[in-house]
Amino acid sequence: GLDGTTVRMADASEDAPETGLVVEGVRGQVRINLGEGDDSLAIHGAEFRRNLVISGGAGGDAVTIGEPLAPATEEDDPALAARVAVRGQAVIRTGEGDDVVRVANASIGGGLSIATDGGADEVTVGTAHAVDAALAASVGDASVQARHGIGILLGGGDDVAVVQNSSTRAGVFVGGGGEADQISLEQVKASLLGVQGGEGDSDDVATLKGVKAMHALVDLGGGGDQASLIDSAFGSLAAALGDGNDTLTLEAVTATRALLAGGAGDGDTLNRSDDTQLRKVVITGFETPAGAHTELPPHKGRWGRLPVAGILGRLGRLRS
Numbered sequence: 001g002l003d004g005t006t007v008r009m010a011d012a013s014e015d016a017p018e019t020g021l022v023v024e025g026v027r028g029q030v031r032i033n034l035g036e037g038d039d040s041l042a043i044h045g046a047e048f049r050r051n052l053v054i055s056g057g058a059g060g061d062a063v064t065i066g067e068p069l070a071p072a073t074e075e076d077d078p079a080l081a082a083r084v085a086v087r088g089q090a091v092i093r094t095g096e097g098d099d100v101v102r103v104a105n106a107s108i109g110g111g112l113s114i115a116t117d118g119g120a121d122e123v124t125v126g127t128a129h130a131v132d133a134a135l136a137a138s139v140g141d142a143s144v145q146a147r148h149g150i151g152i153l154l155g156g157g158d159d160v161a162v163v164q165n166s167s168t169r170a171g172v173f174v175g176g177g178g179e180a181d182q183i184s185l186e187q188v189k190a191s192l193l194g195v196q197g198g199e200g201d202s203d204d205v206a207t208l209k210g211v212k213a214m215h216a217l218v219d220l221g222g223g224g225d226q227a228s229l230i231d232s233a234f235g236s237l238a239a240a241l242g243d244g245n246d247t248l249t250l251e252a253v254t255a256t257r258a259l260l261a262g263g264a265g266d267g268d269t270l271n272r273s274d275d276t277q278l279r280k281v282v283i284t285g286f287e288t289p290a291g292a293h294t295e296l297p298p299h300k301g302r303w304g305r306l307p308v309a310g311i312l313g314r315l316g317r318l319r320s
Contacts, residue, residue: 029088034061044082051110052086056094060119063092066105089113094121103144111148111170117155125150126166149173154181154198163188176204185211197221197242208232220246229253241268241285250276262286
């Protein structure tokens with residue numbers, strides 16, 4: 001196995017085949033540096049006693065952690081065989097190119113940080129995306145637990161970030177890049193939750209379903225953005241839509257306190273289902289439906305403090 005080792009992928013010429021590396025039975029701290037070609041890296045059935053750091057180069061790289069390589073048999077449990085444990089930090093950085101990062105069936109003692117660069121990238125945390133149907137059926141929903149949080153920062157390009165079946169005692173933070181991004185969180189539990197749309201006027205789509213968080217911030221930038229919150233529960237919720245004609249949809253959402261703010265566009269829409277229960281709410285900046293603006297209901301004591309600065313600070317540190 002590898003122990004305190006740095007692995008470098010050899011740069012391939014244009015005529016050389018794609019490079020692949022499968023890592024099994026790993027112990028200790030490992031750094032893996034991918035080369036400039038289209039590289040593939042798969043890690044499964046491994047335990048890291050310290051940190052795992054993966055750095056991608058230019059080219060379309062594929063990094064897969066915790067997903068088995070073969071369907072289940074009567075003797076083997078592929079989910080157990082593929083599970084990855086990292087006692088320290090797990091850090092994945094990709095370079096230019098259309099990259100794919102998939103992390104499933106993993107437990108991380110520190111935090112999980114993923115940052116992509118240019119290109120149309122796809123990041124998936126918490127659910128197996130096996131091509132083989134039998135393999136996908138045998139694995140099911142492969143959860144990810146990260147004690148010190150999950151952070152995803154998307155680069156330039158039309159990117160996709162999916163976080164499912166994941167939990168942490170700390171925060172889950174997803175930041176969009178410079179183009180139209182799609183961000184989806186489903187069955188996620190965290191203390192703090194931050195979703196920030198991409199920079200510029202691109203149209204972003206953010207979907208939160210089955211999410212539970214003490215404090216949550218959804219902050220989308222310019223462009224005609226869409227944010228949907230479904231079957232989710234929050235202590236404090238702030239949803240802020242930027243410039244452009246945006247749509248915010250709440251279905252079966254509960255929150256002790258909520259701030260719902262439309263942007264500078266002239267066609268922002270707020271959709272609220274009858275089973276959405278917001279105990280204390282301020283609504284502003286929405287043109288549809290008419291009269292959607294509300295004032296804070298009279299109450300005694302403090303309304304509560306949503307740690308917006310703390311959430312945005314975490315997202316900012318991902319960008320640095």
